[in-house]
Amino acid sequence: xxxxxxxxxxxxxxxxxxxxxxxxxxxxxxxxxxxxxxxxxxxxxxxxxxxxxxxxxxxxxxxxxxxxxxxxxxxxxxxxxxxxxxxxxxxxxxxxxxxxxxxxxxxxxxxxxxxxxxxxxxxxxxxxxxxxxxxxxxxxxxxxxxxxxxxxxxxxxxxxxxxxxxxxxxxxxxxxxxxxxxxxxxxxxxxxxxxxxxxxxxxxxxxxxxxxxxxxxxxxxxxxxxxxxxxxxxxxxxxxxxxxxxxxxxxxxxxxxxxxxxxxxxxxxxxxxxxxxxxxxxxxxxxxxxxxxxxxxxxxxxxxxxxxxxxxxxxxxxxxxxxxxxxxxxxxxxxxxxxxxxxxxxxxxxxxxxxxxxxxxxxxxxxxxxxxxxxxxxxxxxxxxxxxxxxxxxxxxxxxxxxxxxxxxxxxxxxxxxxxxxxxxx
Amino acid sequence: xxxxxxxxxxxxxxxxxxxxxxxxxxxxxxxxxxxxxxxxxxxxxxxxxxxxxxxxxxxxxxxxxxxxxxxxxxxxxxxxxxxxxxxxxxxxxxxxxxxxxxxxxxxxxxxxxxxxxxxxxxxxxxxxxxxxxxxxxxxxxxxxxxxxxxxxxxxxxxxxxxxxxxxxxxxxxxxxxxxxxxxxxxxxxxxxxxxxxxxxxxxxxxxxxxxxxxxxxxxxxxxxxxxxxxxxxxxxxxxxxxxxxxxxxxxxxxxxxxxxxxxxxxxxxxxxxxxxxxxxxxxxxxxxxxx
Numbered sequence: 154x155x156x157x158x159x160x161x162x163x164x165x166x167x168x169x170x171x172x173x174x175x176x177x178x179x180x181x182x183x184x185x186x187x188x189x190x191x192x193x194x195x196x197x198x199x200x201x202x203x204x205x206x207x208x209x210x211x212x213x214x215x216x217x218x219x220x221x222x223x224x225x226x227x228x229x230x231x232x233x234x235x236x237x238x239x240x241x242x243x244x245x246x247x248x249x250x251x252x253x254x255x256x257x258x259x260x261x262x263x264x265x266x267x268x269x270x271x272x273x274x275x276x277x278x279x280x281x282x283x284x285x286x287x288x289x290x291x292x293x294x295x296x297x298x299x300x301x302x303x304x305x306x307x308x309x310x311x312x313x314x315x316x317x318x319x320x321x322x323x324x325x326x327x328x329x330x331x332x333x334x335x336x337x338x339x340x341x342x343x344x345x346x347x348x349x350x351x352x353x354x355x356x357x358x359x360x361x362x363x364x365x366x367x368x369x370x371x372x373x374x375x376x377x378x379x380x381x382x383x384x385x386x387x388x389x390x391x392x393x394x395x396x397x398x399x400x401x402x403x404x405x406x407x408x409x410x411x412x413x414x415x416x417x418x419x420x421x422x423x424x425x426x427x428x429x430x431x432x433x434x435x436x437x438x439x440x441x442x443x444x445x446x447x448x449x450x451x452x453x454x455x456x457x458x459x460x461x462x463x464x465x466x467x468x469x470x471x472x473x474x475x476x477x478x479x480x481x482x483x484x485x486x487x488x489x490x491x492x493x494x495x496x497x498x499x500x501x502x503x504x505x506x507x508x509x510x511x512x513x514x515x516x517x518x519x520x521x522x523x524x525x526x527x528x529x530x531x532x533x534x535x536x537x538x539x540x541x542x543x544x545x546x547x548x549x550x551x552x553x554x555x556x557x558x559x560x561x562x563x564x565x566x567x568x569x570x571x572x573x574x575x576x577x578x579x
Numbered sequence: 580x581x582x583x584x585x586x587x588x589x590x591x592x593x594x595x596x597x598x599x600x601x602x603x604x605x606x607x608x609x610x611x612x613x614x615x616x617x618x619x620x621x622x623x624x625x626x627x628x629x630x631x632x633x634x635x636x637x638x639x640x641x642x643x644x645x646x647x648x649x650x651x652x653x654x655x656x657x658x659x660x661x662x663x664x665x666x667x668x669x670x671x672x673x674x675x676x677x678x679x680x681x682x683x684x685x686x687x688x689x690x691x692x693x694x695x696x697x698x699x700x701x702x703x704x705x706x707x708x709x710x711x712x713x714x715x716x717x718x719x720x721x722x723x724x725x726x727x728x729x730x731x732x733x734x735x736x737x738x739x740x741x742x743x744x745x746x747x748x749x750x751x752x753x754x755x756x757x758x759x760x761x762x763x764x765x766x767x768x769x770x771x772x773x774x775x776x777x778x779x780x781x782x783x784x785x786x787x788x789x790x791x792x793x794x795x796x797x798x799x800x801x802x803x804x805x806x807x808x809x810x811x812x813x814x815x816x817x818x819x820x821x822x823x824x825x826x827x828x829x830x831x832x833x834x835x836x837x838x839x840x841x842x843x844x845x846x847x848x849x850x851x852x853x854x855x856x857x858x859x860x861x862x863x864x865x866x867x868x869x870x
Contacts, residue, residue, distance in 0.1 A: 206807075214789075
């Protein structure tokens, strides 16, 4: 099969993985090296965008889409009639380098269907990463999908070459996994996530130690060895809407994964219709808006100091589902009106962050700017805030929202557009 | 007394500003120009201010300001020099912490310019597309060329990014304002050029194949794409000509996919004893644990 045809099949097979991030690794570049590549240490770069609005940062492909697993939501499941292909290690290495040198990509995101055995498959993935790093001194970004059943030694090697590792949790409950992905085992998935965490922490410790003793060691010329392992950490993905799990259940699991395995990101992927789908799947895809609300809630958990109970309540009227009409922060504010209005000139950072329409950047700007004098309502637009959204929830020297507005039943309707923008399929 | 001052780049502006601040020549006494525009209102030649006595020898400006100013100096608008001087004046003689006041109109303008320059730089790092013009030989590395039209004068602050990323390639980036050349050792600049004739690079076909296939037609979101990748960049992107067709066919594709009823199990899997055996093993491995 021609390389171009393989690429078509194995890119198509990889597109249902939401992640394409190239961020959060260490800083490095190719000067004093033999190859190409650099990473910023912070944000990655999106080199293109597909018409689906998604960032294209990495060459995201499968090594092969042959697979012995039969996960019903997956286009590559064993029983699917989709066309199959397999890259050689060198083909992936050369594609990555050719694309990288033309500045199309930040690096490679390599995953694979499971062939022969988990260890065999994982070894192939590791071989690609090793060849890029060792044979070509490639210093760009590498994300390896990790096969949860692979041996600890292979997991260990993977992280030595990769910036990021990920194991998909796929579905939020054990029962769903048994039903839709019968070959996957939650115990093994969690076990491997734990292994990755241990390795990542060991690496962090070794880097810390090394930095600490650096000056003394420089003189003695005996730097302690550095163990670099997946410096951009690990991430995972959950499919939303293929099973009946509520948002509350999904967020509770995400919160647990952030805490227990120090996940850098949990991706939510609205179940997307796939060619040649099985009958066990729902016919209707969930609205993309649901995925969007989950990301917003995820952000509130990680950067805004919200706890899971504040965002979603499994016992609520919506049965643990997030409100699709308004974002989760606004929904929280509408449920907790007695805490408003918030005084922009006095409120602490934690409270500013809870005001609908104030983000982390806006909150910091307010705190910085109010040192120079009392902020007036007109100043808020200059801090980059959406004045329309915040006006009901804040007060300044020259503005306070009408008391009846905060208490009014119609407050919510101010924020819901006449036609709710249901992001649908077409 | 009014002085006309001409600045070409950041370092020159910085030198001039120091001399002017030392002499306490206020922003109102200055008319800043860029080389591309000559004013008829000149009241004094460029270095006349040197005749004024130095009042404060030791001028200290917060370091943050210089980091900011270096970027703002790339903003394509002649008013940047007078804005920078006015802020430098206020930082030195009025309020050293001025930059923290994000709602001050001049600070806000400075930050808006920095943001525009930063975005332009980021987009250039993303959307420059190299083409291979010479393959590697035994003693020669590969050679690449790119054409790009930045909105602001950012080539000098952006070229080092490419030098660090592609240190072991030989490359040139051509822009209308200036060109950057990297020979594997050193970065050099030359005057700008006009758009070179189009060339072919076979890898672009592979890239287009990838682009077409990584796109999920069931999730068409054109607006989101265009807000991050505005049309003005499309002219240099080899994948951009595909966008119209991919978009047009997205609905059709998805409908056809949904309409197709489930097909029987793939024969090869159905027949494979190995796969069945593996699946059975995997499905029952945790039975003991679960009870």
